[in-house]
Amino acid sequence: MSSIRIGLGVDFHQLVEGREFWLGGVLVPHHKGALGHSDADVLLHAICDAMLGALALGDIGVHFPDTDNTYKNIDSKILLSRCAQLIGEKGYQVVNVDSTLCLEAPKIKPYVPQMQAVxxxxxxxxxEDVSVKATTTEKMGFVGREEGVMAYATVLLEKYNN
Known part of the structure; x- marks a missing residue:
């Protein structure tokens, strides 16, 4: 196995009234929130999938299935920590994260430093090794109609020496 691995993750969640909107481990005020079995943090889920994918460990659905009530409404920061533990058990650590959120609203720029810190x-x-960016879809598609949110993440992993 190579000492350097790259992983790509993507996640989508429907937006609905009456749910909190968690992005990057931060509660973002908005009239809609993401629908999901967990807290539906699309950004953290994409990062988890990127980490797991870099080592061919499947995806978060394999490790934290939505059919298991253990994960019902779970804080996705816990899932992110568990994914970091899984890659650590394989002898790898994250070097950096590059991510992009796709949503029309709300504007997330004020929350990016908090997301990066989390x-x-x-x-x-x-x-400085965590990039969080955002874009709109210029009112096109389900994101443009504010029916959903999506995120992409790329991670670089490096094997560490004990």
Whole structure:
């Protein structure tokens, strides 16, 4: 197995009234929130999938299935920490994260530093090694109609020496 691995993750969640909107481990005020079995944090889920995918360990649905009530409404920061533990058990650590949120509203720029801090803390890396960006779809598709939110994440993993 290579000493350097790259993983790509993507996640989608429907937006609905009456749910809290968690993004990057931060509660973002909005009239809609993401629908899901957990807290539906689309950004953390994409990062988890990227980490797991880099080592061909499946995806978060394999490790934390929505058919298991243990994970009902679970805080996705816990899932992120568990994924970091899983890759650590394989002798790897995260070098950096590059991620993009796709949503029309709300604007997330004010929350990005908090998101970076949460992600960095859970992955035991520097805030400077966590990129969180956002874009709209220019009112096109389900994201543009504010029916859903999506996120992409790429991670670089490196094997560490004990």
């Amino acid at each position: 992600i960095a803390e859970r992955l035991r890396i520097s805030v």
